[in-house]
Amino acid sequence: MSIDELLVEWSYRTRKGYPDMGDPSDILILKEILERLDLPVDSILDELGDDELGDDEFVGNDSDDDVYVNDDDGDGDGAEDDDLEKITADAKDGCSFEALYNSIKKRRANGTMSHKQAIRTMKTVQNDCAYDPVLSTLRGKGYEQKKLKKGETDIIKKYANEIKELTLNASEADRDIYINYLENPDKQIDFTPAAEGNLNNDAKATGIPESIVSELMMYVTTDSGNKGVGMGEFAMSLLFKNISNSTGAGDLSIDMGNGLETFEIKGENATLGKRPDEVNAIDVSNFAKYMVKNTDEVDEKDLMFRKEKRKTAKGGDKIKNILYYKGEEVAKNTFADIMSNIYNNSNDKDGFKEDFKEALRILDTSKKERHSDAIDEFFDDIDFTTPQGIQNGIALLNFYRYIMKEKFQHFLAHDYGKKGNKTGQYVYASGSPLKMVKDLMGVATFQAISPDNLKPRIGFNKSMRENLITKMFY
Helix, strand or coil: CCHHHHHHHHHHHCCCCCCCCCCHHHHHHHHHHHHHCCCCHHHHHHHHHHHHCCHHHHCCCCCCCCCCCCCCCCCCCCHHHHHHHHHHHHCCHHHCCHHHHHHHHHHHHCCCCCHHHHHHHHHHHHHHHHHHHHHHHHHHCCCCCCCCCCCCCCHHHHHHHHHHHHHCCCCHHHHHHHHHHHHCHHHCECCCCCCEEEHHHHHHHHCCCHHHHHHHHHCCEECCCCCEECCCHHHHHHHECCEEECCCCCCEEEECCCCEEEEEEECCCECCCCCHHHCCCCCHHHHHHHCCCCCCCCCHHHEEEEEEEEECCCCCEEEEEEEEECCEEECHHHHHHHHHHHHHHCCCHHHHHHHHHHHHHCCCCCHHHCHHHHHHHHHHHCCCCCHHHHHHHHHHHHHHHHHHHHCCCEEEEECCCCCCCCCCEEEEEECCHHHHHHHHCCCCEECCCECCECCCCEECCHHHHHCCCCCCCC
């Protein structure tokens, strides 16, 4: 393919209909075309930037941010171009783009590229220096490589391109520290987890600036099967020498001195298997007969959970799940309190537990989910005498089930997520399913359970901590 033919295809695939060296998405499209054709990416980028593209290829768009003038500050001295010289001077070795800098200055001089476009172009191309170290590290950590079909992008190159973009706005000095760490295995550190710890503090030993660590932790993507890859998974592989891609169960693999073992990692507010709204609500009416009353009269609102129409703040109608107890509407997250109260006052505690056990069992009858197996093995360890015991017991019962189904040997939950604190806080457990459950007892926090949430999410935010012991109302 000639340069002219390449330009035609490149232009056709860009959003604006022509290539813009200041647009990272256009650069990414070009690189994908070159990689697909097995052409030398770096040399062609240099050739395009300096010789083959005419000035009219850099006309940009008509937004207010891209005003095409020769001298941005109007004093005739082109002082803002000092920024370009500084960016070039800060670059090192293979990341020094003198030819590109000269080409940009020429276009600045003839008014076909704005100052903002020029700076963005330099940053984009300089940041390409992060691509090869990331790609090499991912390959070394066992991430997917496969024989490609025509027009298909290798998934590992997709990851490397996306991760490379995370450092686009980092300073050159910070990026150099990051790249140097990836390129030097002797400088890399192992992850040594504690029952409770902080990933940001652990990552300080890498020397990588916290701003880059945070960007890595927040990175999410999809794999070749279009399945989501959660926050922290790639960060852990890039930051820690003893963590790599999964070789079987779990999201990752970890070597704690006994060879690679399976490692599951979850971010803030993550589900442990099915989402709560994918599971049917428990039938609470079965437990009304265990309530001690001063009368033999039966009121359906003694204990009931049903859908009812309610008004929204804006006056509209909304269907909500409503919990009634002793004739009053109560908050759903008082479910653990109610169950504990009924149990403690019941004359048939064994009957109550047996009915509760069977009510849980019918919520999920799929054998592959291991729900009944977990109930058989773990249910008797639930303490019904306190709301905290029921809250933790139900949450950890689901965690126990999740371990049995997914068969991982190490588990970590951290507070990075859309609504997370992003401080790096984590909890960790390893070993058998029962040992992991016991390790998390008292340190992990979950959503408050309710009749329609008996597979609660794990997390660290304020509401989850408060709901570890719900407020008593009776």
